[in-house]
Amino acid sequence: MEQIDHESRETDKKKELNILTFNCKNIQTCCMFFDELFNSTDIFLIEEHWLFNFQLNLLNELHQNICGMGKAVDDKDPINPTNLPRGYGGTGILWRKDLDNFINPLNIGNDRICCVKLLGSSKLLLVSVYLPCKGLPSDSLEFHNCIDQLHEIVQRYSDSHSIIIGGDFNENILNKTDTRRNKYLVDILNENRLYTEENGITFVNCSGKGTSTIDFLLFKQDFKENVICMETMDNVATNVSDHYPVKAKVKYIINAKEKSKCSNSKILPMSGKTLWKKIDKDAYKTLVEKGLDNFSSSLENKYEVDLAFQNMNSLLFNSAKSCCPAPSKRFRKPKLKVMNQEISDAIAMKKKSFLSMED
Structure with a gap:
């Protein structure tokens, strides 16, 4: 390969x-x-x-x-x-x-x-x-x-x-x-x-x-x-x-x-702040508690602690994301076009003049 x-x-x-x-x-x-x-x-x-x-x-x-x-x-x-x-x-x-x-x-x-x-x-x-x-x-x-x-x-x-x-x-x-x-x-x-x-x-x-x-x-x-x-x-x-x-x-x-789809994927922070005032906190609590039921009650070594920490972060992130309302799309205003043909021609002429002076 x-x-x-x-x-x-x-x-x-x-x-x-x-x-x-x-x-x-x-x-x-x-x-x-x-x-x-x-x-x-x-x-x-x-x-x-x-x-x-x-x-x-x-x-x-x-x-x-x-x-x-x-x-x-x-x-x-x-x-x-x-x-x-x-x-x-x-x-x-x-x-x-x-x-x-x-x-x-x-x-x-x-x-x-x-x-x-x-x-x-x-x-x-x-x-x-x-x-x-x-x-x-x-x-x-x-x-x-x-x-x-x-x-x-x-x-x-x-x-x-x-x-x-x-x-x-x-x-x-x-x-x-x-x-x-x-x-x-x-x-x-x-x-x-x-x-x-x-x-x-x-x-x-x-x-x-x-x-x-x-x-x-x-x-x-x-x-x-x-x-x-x-x-x-x-x-x-x-x-x-x-x-x-x-x-x-x-x-x-x-x-x-x-x-x-893979839970081992690197967790990226959600864009913007989480609007907790708009989140269904009861649904969030239910999702977290349900996810905690799948966690092992005993951690015997460093690997198990690291894995549990990763899974906990993933659980909290995904629970908050699923309960958070979808953000409204923002449309940026088009940039103000200050460049007109006269200004463009003047800049080109200045560059041409500068190059001829160097020669």
Whole structure:
């Protein structure tokens, strides 16, 4: 996809979307990776960024034209920045800044599941997931818990959204085995009619002795016809992870006209002052109270506070706007035309005289 400047991208229709999932194994080593793939990728589903809660702002500093959101392993119990262990885990979703007005972050799932909604030709739910690897019995319990959460999310949004899930599943879902982990995961995917394609090896052990296929992009069956192509990118020069990115190009129309419908759009102040004397205050109060019912009663981290603050501003703004009477149109009087032909000729003559003097 050719690079398109920010302004023209918002005014034109974009008919294709390039989505990539990548277990980056420390996102702070990936700045050159995003430089290389920026022109050909719209949305990055990221796993194992290795950032802690207080470092998540770094996701917006990887590239001048990329922004996003993420979840960290210590979201519920933030680690003290003065005594940090080695980073691990975490999920995130990054997107080109010219898509920012079409995307809404969602606060659902645990730190291994990150979700956003995209508004375009249809409502699209994007999910980045990082499932636990094989290990202790407690890992198996966490694995099942993550699958259950993923199942609940898909069930909740299936009727109203198209769904794309990308991530490191730590299981080859195309190679069915008799293990409880594999069977549990595959059964849930089949129940929700999620499909993917075989695209070869996606993980190479650092010793070079082991390979596997554990990174996938999944789509709902009814979205399958929109998938143009899918590939494992094993030739990215700046990739320093032991995972290969998996990328898909899908048919999906993003039109600038849809921007105003997205609640994540930047809120602009209303022109002029709000005429509170003319506003239906009872209707305003009802709209605000109704909107407050949808707010979460508990805020556990900085991201939730920021999101709640943004949603509160949006609620108050939209409630006031809907109750405020439409302003009457003002027609400006035409400017007084003081320039006549004689004055115009005199000015032209003066300029001509001045130029001849310079010569």
